[in-house]
Amino acid sequence: MIQFLSYLVNGISLGSVYAIIALGYSMVYGIAKMLNFAHGDVIMIGAFVCFSATQYLGVPALVGVLLSVAVCTVLGITIERLAYKPLRSATSLAVLITAIGMSWLLQNIALLIWGANPKSFKSVIDLGTLVLFGGQLRITSETIVTVLANIIIMIALTQFTSKTKMGKAMRAVSEDRGAAELMGINVNATISMTFAIGSGLAAIAGVLLCSAYPVLMPTTGAMPGIKAFTAAVFGGIGSIPGALVGGILLGVIEILGKAYVSTELGDALVFAVLIVVLLVKPTGLLGKKIHEKV
Amino acid sequence: MKTRKSKSFSANFITYAMVIIAFLLCELALSGAIPGFKMSRSLKGQLVPICVYIVMAVSLNLTVGISGELSLGHAGFMSVGAFSGILVSQWLLSAFPESNLELVRLLAALATGGVVAAIAGVLIGIPVLRLRGDYLAIVTLAFGEIIRNLLNCVYFSFEGASLNFSFLDPNLPGDIVVNGPMGAIGVKKLASFEAGFILVLFTLVVVLNLINSRSGRAIMAIRDNRIAAESVGINVTKYRMLAFVISAALAGMAGALYGLNYSTVQAAKFKFDTSILVLVFVVLGGIGNIRGSIIAATVLTILPEMLREFGNYRMLIYAIVLIVVMLVTNNPMLKSTLDSLKGKIFKKSVKEGDKA
Amino acid sequence: MTQKYKREPVKMVPAPSHGILPERDVLSRPVLETRNLGIDFGGLHAVEDFNLVIGKTEIAGLIGPNGAGKTTVFNLLTKVYQPTMGTILINGRDTAGMNTVQANKLGIARTFQNIRLFGNMSVEDNVRIGLHNQITYSTASGIFRLPAFWKGEHEQHERALDLLSIFDMQDLADHQAGSLPYGAQRRLEIVRALATNPSLLLLDEPAAGMNPHETEELMENIAKIRDKFKIAVMLIEHDMNLVMGICEGICVLNYGRVIAKGTPEEIQNNPIVIEAYLGKRKEG
DSSP: OHHHHHHHHHHHHHHHHHHHHHHHHHHHHHHHOSOOTTHHHHHHHHHHHHHHHHHHSOOOHHHHHHHHHHHHHHHHHHHIIIIIGGGTTSOHHHHHHHHHHHHHHHHHHHHHHHOSSOEEOOOSOOOOEEEETTTTEEEEHHHHHHHHHHHHHHHHHHHHHHHSHHHHHHHHHHHOHHHHHHTTOOHHHHHHHHHHHHHHHHHHHHHHHHHHSOEEOTTTTHHHHHHHHHHHHHHOTTOHHHHHHHHHHHHHHHHHHHHHTOTTTHHHHHHHHHHHHHHHSTTOSSOOOOOOOO | OOOHHHHHHHHHHHHHHHHHHHHHHHHHHHTTOSTTOOOOHHHHHHHHHHHHHHHHHHHHHIIIIISOOOOSOHHHHHHHHHHHHHHHHHHHHHHSSSSOOHHHHHHHHHHHHHHHHHHHHHHHHHHHTTSOHHHHHHHHHHHHHHHHHHHTTEEEEEETTEEEEEESOOOOSSEEEEEGGGOBOSOOOOOOHHHHHHHHHHHHHHHHHHHTSHHHHHHHHHHHOHHHHHHTTOOHHHHHHHHHHHHHHHHHHHHHHHHTTSSOBOGGGGSHHHHHHHHHHHHHHOTTOHHHHHHHHHHHHHHHHHGGGGGGGHHHHHHHHHHHHHHHHTOHHHHHHHHHHHHHHHOOSOOGGGOO | OOOOOOOSOOOOOOOSSSSSOGGGOOSSSOSEEEEEEEEEETTEEEEEEEEEEEOTTOEEEEEOSTTSSHHHHHHHHTTSSOOSEEEEEETTEEOTTOOHHHHHHHTEEEOOSSOOOOTTSBHHHHHHHHTTTTSOOOHHHHHTTOHHHHHHHHHHHHHHHHHHGGGTOGGGTTSBGGGSOHHHHHHHHHHHHHHTOOSEEEEESTTTTOOHHHHHHHHHHHHHHHHHHTOEEEEEOSOHHHHHHHOSEEEEEETTEEEEEEOHHHHHTOHHHHHHHHOOOOOO
């Protein structure tokens, strides 16, 4: 039982990371109507920046995180302006391929700057381990901070989109871009802000991910990126609570699957669950049903 | 005015001619008959992969461009075809070690790869084709990953003519031919550029003939307007499946050829990355444009080799080239200039004055 | 308009039966019969108690104010929506549980309010797709270019041009469907529907966006189609000249229910119909 709780906690923690990443995917999809395949690699850049800052510049962990968020935010806005904005009127497939190109670009830049050798990421959270049930259940501080961060981000984001002017602008653009523009909303600024938030969150996710799983390479962001994208769709793409639910569920299923079924088949299990869910609820757990007018 | 029939005929003729001429040129270069142009070793090694990726791109274009369904798991069919093709080929080798059955083994491998991939296509298509758009895409991605994971867990071995199989248990008697995560080992290479060329031609015949036929029109009608297609009695599920399964079968055959080109083949070679790579070929070559897929697959497979002199910056340049090409070809200003040019040349639209 | 629509038995102009005017039809079994047809969208009865009989070679009209449920009726007949109550009989066959494809094979074809052509394909190909179930050959014949392919393609080509000639469009066969002017696109949609060899052709606002001259031509063409193919036609229309000019029987819908049925003269003078379109006269 304790073993199960331990796995569950790890699953929730991993799921929280996925949820934060999924948020970025969902927001960009909902507002800019594109699948930003480079998102997973922004996570990797975030982790590397923090790593370099703490390792080579010797700054304290918190500064490293802030630097990482700053760099990724700027990176996200730059990518959007350079590569995605010119393609606003192109087919979604064309934008997808450009995003893939951007993903490869980021990976190769990281390869050139930091090399291919795996780096050992020093965790930014140095608060020790919580020991419960007489030593049988160990919850690392990374785990707790990750889950807390997730909750705080979710609440903040929900408040932001419902209460603030920019947040409402985002919702308007996601419903009907043309109408929003006609109402005087600066669509370019809104989309840039979306990418900024998404990329900033990606940086945090990268730091948290590598704090818990300390191996860092240029390809580190790819698989979590795919899984988080899966989580976003799973929960209902475009939905903030959907990203949360999808991410956490995915993380839990992955950890439990790897523990109880088989390590090799853990990933397969996650994807199998996704397929089953989508067959039952074709637009994801919390997704909206799309009606076609005839 | 050229009729529609003769226009598509001449367009296809150009495609076949292009492929045949390219093949002949390569053969001449290989035999050293072209003065001053000696084919480099690395390029020689790329010939079979180019054929394989051409077939992958054309078959994916059938799903993405002609049927209009975004598939992100195409490499899954390739891997299924590769492993089943290898199995058949190695089994024949093991069961009949004395006779020289190379051609038979190759054909059997290709056929098996195609059939097994087709079956996979049916099994996957049934749930997948019920979904739409991005959800369909993510499920194909999911299936691709599941297949890769499963292939990492299978073990096959031969003892003479009998076959042993296990799932997750690496202890098998006889000669191991598929060793779990290590993949297929000790494969006797059978692939050749000639075989690749024949496969490319076969693929073109199947896909181009399908497009210019009743079934092809039905598939494209569903893509263009599903509700209208239903209203004129076209069975949407049937034709979506048809495109998907044929596409899968062709990818399986490509996979079989690919598998027989190396002495070891791991499932990791058929990751999501490969599916994405083929998708890039398709989009770059033009959605629905078969000739474009051929050209894009060829150029982009050779490109990393040609960029070799840039050393470590090779893949970086590759990525930049991709982004720049996408930006340029989708620039709205450029597009409208191209469209008006096309209009002037082909005069397809009915002008207002023609109406009574 | 302050009076809310009350659900009481509607005063009907005496009409021969609950059919539109089956006596005009010389053949026996009606092409379409609906009994208490209706659909309920989660509490909203978009269409209710829809009873209609259309004769084998009848030209019928379905009219009513915007939002009355006319296109919904078409969607029910073509099984885009499944009815939640009632029956639909096409040529005497009950269509319960059928989908759009099966309904089409049974003999009902339609055009759409917002044109749904295959814009990227040629005009001829659009018609050929309509011929998909009429002139067939197997997929294998297509891929391996067997004789059945050549025969089928030739037949489809001939038949497509033949159908296009109804509207004198055969010269446009190679043009891209999406590049045609609006009126031509509407006509093409009708040709495509005809290609499926229906017994009943449903036209959803065929004259929308047409000028009076084009509408005249359309009227002649509809009559020509009925006479040549011996089929029934039902149209949804707002253009009253077209409706009164060509329809032999008219059914009027309001708030999802039939409020009147009869000949053009009867409908034009029916006070309930006038009230539905123009609102109740203010007393005093």
